[in-house]
Amino acid sequence: MERYWNQExxxxxxxxxxxxxxxxxxxxxxxxxxxxxxxxxKMEEKGVTPDDIRSTDDLYKLPFLSKADLRxxxxxxxxxxxxxxxxxxxxxSGTTGKRVVAFYTQHDIxxxxxxxxRAITAVGGTKDDVCQVCYGYxxxxxxxxLNGGSHKVGCLTLPMSSGNTERQIQFMMDLKSTILCCTxxxxxxxxEAFKEMGYKPEDNCLKAGIFGAEPxxxxxxxxxxxxxxxxxxxxxxxTETSGPGVAFExxxxxGMHINEDNFIAEIIDPDTGExxxxxxxxxxxxxxxxxxAFPLLRYRTRDICVLSxxxxxxGRTLVKMAKPMGRSDDxxxxxxxxxxxxxxxxxxxxxxxxxxxxxxxxxxxxxDTFDIYVExxxxxxxxxxxxxxxxxxxxxxxxxxILGINPKVHLVSPKTIARSEGKAVRVIDKRKLx
Amino acid sequence: MASEIRQLSVFIENKPGRLSKVLKLIGESGIxxxxxxxxxxxDFGILRLILSDVDKAASLLKEKEYAVTITNVIAAxxxxxxxxxxxxxxxxxxxxxxxxxxxxxxxxxxxAAHVVIRVDDNEKAxxxxxxxxxxxxxxxxxx
Numbered sequence: 016m017e018r019y020w021n022q023e024x025x026x027x028x029x030x031x032x033x034x035x036x037x038x039x040x041x042x043x044x045x046x047x048x049x050x051x052x053x054x055x056x057k058m059e060e061k062g063v064t065p066d067d068i069r070s071t072d073d074l075y076k077l078p079f080l081s082k083a084d085l086r087x088x089x090x091x092x093x094x095x096x097x098x099x100x101x102x103x104x105x106x107x108s109g110t111t112g113k114r115v116v117a118f119y120t121q122h123d124i125x126x127x128x129x130x131x132x133r134a135i136t137a138v139g140g141t142k143d144d145v146c147q148v149c150y151g152y153x154x155x156x157x158x159x160x161l162n163g164g165s166h167k168v169g170c171l172t173l174p175m176s177s178g179n180t181e182r183q184i185q186f187m188m189d190l191k192s193t194i195l196c197c198t199x200x201x202x203x204x205x206x207e208a209f210k211e212m213g214y215k216p217e218d219n220c221l222k223a224g225i226f227g228a229e230p231x232x233x234x235x236x237x238x239x240x241x242x243x244x245x246x247x248x249x250x251x252x253x254t255e256t257s258g259p260g261v262a263f264e265x266x267x268x269x270g271m272h273i274n275e276d277n278f279i280a281e282i283i284d285p286d287t288g289e290x291x292x293x294x295x296x297x298x299x300x301x302x303x304x305x306x307x308a309f310p311l312l313r314y315r316t317r318d319i320c321v322l323s324x325x326x327x328x329x330g331r332t333l334v335k336m337a338k339p340m341g342r343s344d345d346x347x348x349x350x351x352x353x354x355x356x357x358x359x360x361x362x363x364x365x366x367x368x369x370x371x372x373x374x375x376x377x378x379x380x381x382x383d384t385f386d387i388y389v390e391x392x393x394x395x396x397x398x399x400x401x402x403x404x405x406x407x408x409x410x411x412x413x414x415x416x417i418l419g420i421n422p423k424v425h426l427v428s429p430k431t432i433a434r435s436e437g438k439a440v441r442v443i444d445k446r447k448l449x
Numbered sequence: 450m451a452s453e454i455r456q457l458s459v460f461i462e463n464k465p466g467r468l469s470k471v472l473k474l475i476g477e478s479g480i481x482x483x484x485x486x487x488x489x490x491x492d493f494g495i496l497r498l499i500l501s502d503v504d505k506a507a508s509l510l511k512e513k514e515y516a517v518t519i520t521n522v523i524a525a526x527x528x529x530x531x532x533x534x535x536x537x538x539x540x541x542x543x544x545x546x547x548x549x550x551x552x553x554x555x556x557x558x559x560x561a562a563h564v565v566i567r568v569d570d571n572e573k574a575x576x577x578x579x580x581x582x583x584x585x586x587x588x589x590x591x592x
Contacts, residue, residue, distance in 0.1 A: 396460050
């Protein structure tokens, strides 16, 4: 039998949901207009005032927000509540240059945790479950989000954070975890380690896994399901809107229901900004209609995907989004971390290398490999292997500082990487994710 | 005063054909290779050369977009008998000079081998070796 955390909302008629969204949007636009001078100015430039927004039908009139706006406004420029009313920040993995810092009031945290509680309930979670959260805890939203959702549902929560796989498996076995939450690549890794330790899939008590924060394929889903003997579900979210739980998968396992009482989703043409009809592929845009502290209106996610209102067998009426099938910018997601090639370029220049490089990404044993080829220069070159390897290590360190993940750096001969005349091929992504 | 030798180093990617290409360039321009050594890693190698005309080779390779560097190294005559090289190295050890790498030249005098040594302190190494009776040699001595 399908379980809901908040049946009234999750199964609300389209009509009632639209009414709820209309009311919340109108109030939210006024809240932003009154409290966020940056966005107000954007509205004024477009000649829009709160009076023009009477329902969700008027949403298209509002200006977009992008990652660049968030950078420009760092850290407080989009804050809509006094800091004294905020209780938490979370942050992105530090994308192009500056990190994005999102603020939360207690109310925001409660709503976010409810979204995660819905996701956990949708995979069959109840207060009788043992929920092992091995997303990273800290600034990253993964750990705190699922941790909060698990508390709300009343699961016994294991706040493991990521890493130390043997200990993860030990706890999983000793405390009889029933739900596993982590990135899909880590789930696959746990599955392998589990087997290596001599266990069979049926040896654990797990029944479901909630895996998100990076793109993954149906093949990977099957592999994880087989290796751990579970059902694997997707979850979607981004720090800018709250974190995981913006959308979650149900028993159908073919798309994620968006928590529409909190987020209005639109699909737009990434080039023209025009709103596309349901079923068409385009860039996903979110408007937060309940967030108090950091209420982003029409935030462009850069994720390319499709929305569907086809009737779902789980009984939920919330619109469904397909797995994102790519990005409308050059952002890469490597090991769950957002990476812009331009960040690497910045590091190279700062370290005295030419901005000619090639990034090669692949997925080996369900883990992303991340190789960067960089041209050696006469200035950086020395006659000892030790010094050249030190240069490589310095580059790795500088890139790790910016991205938070370790690349493998290979120095190659000068002028051997193609120059950018027109469009240089900077990225070779060998992962077959779509 | 240390008698130093100028060594040319070339960055070479660890790919088939890269080394021979460099050696061919040098050969075609009439530059003689007196001693050479290659250090290799998974990704790259460093070719070190003692040449009849270092500057010419350096500018030639730079023109062809190679990363090159010139380093001052020392060279000594080491007795061509078992334990000869070990003796020279223990002199450096005793003086606290650390050796980055070393290699022998392609030619020698028969009784002595020419050994090129890259150390962290040329001055100190030269003093130590000469004080123990080793003969340091210059560019012209290596044929």
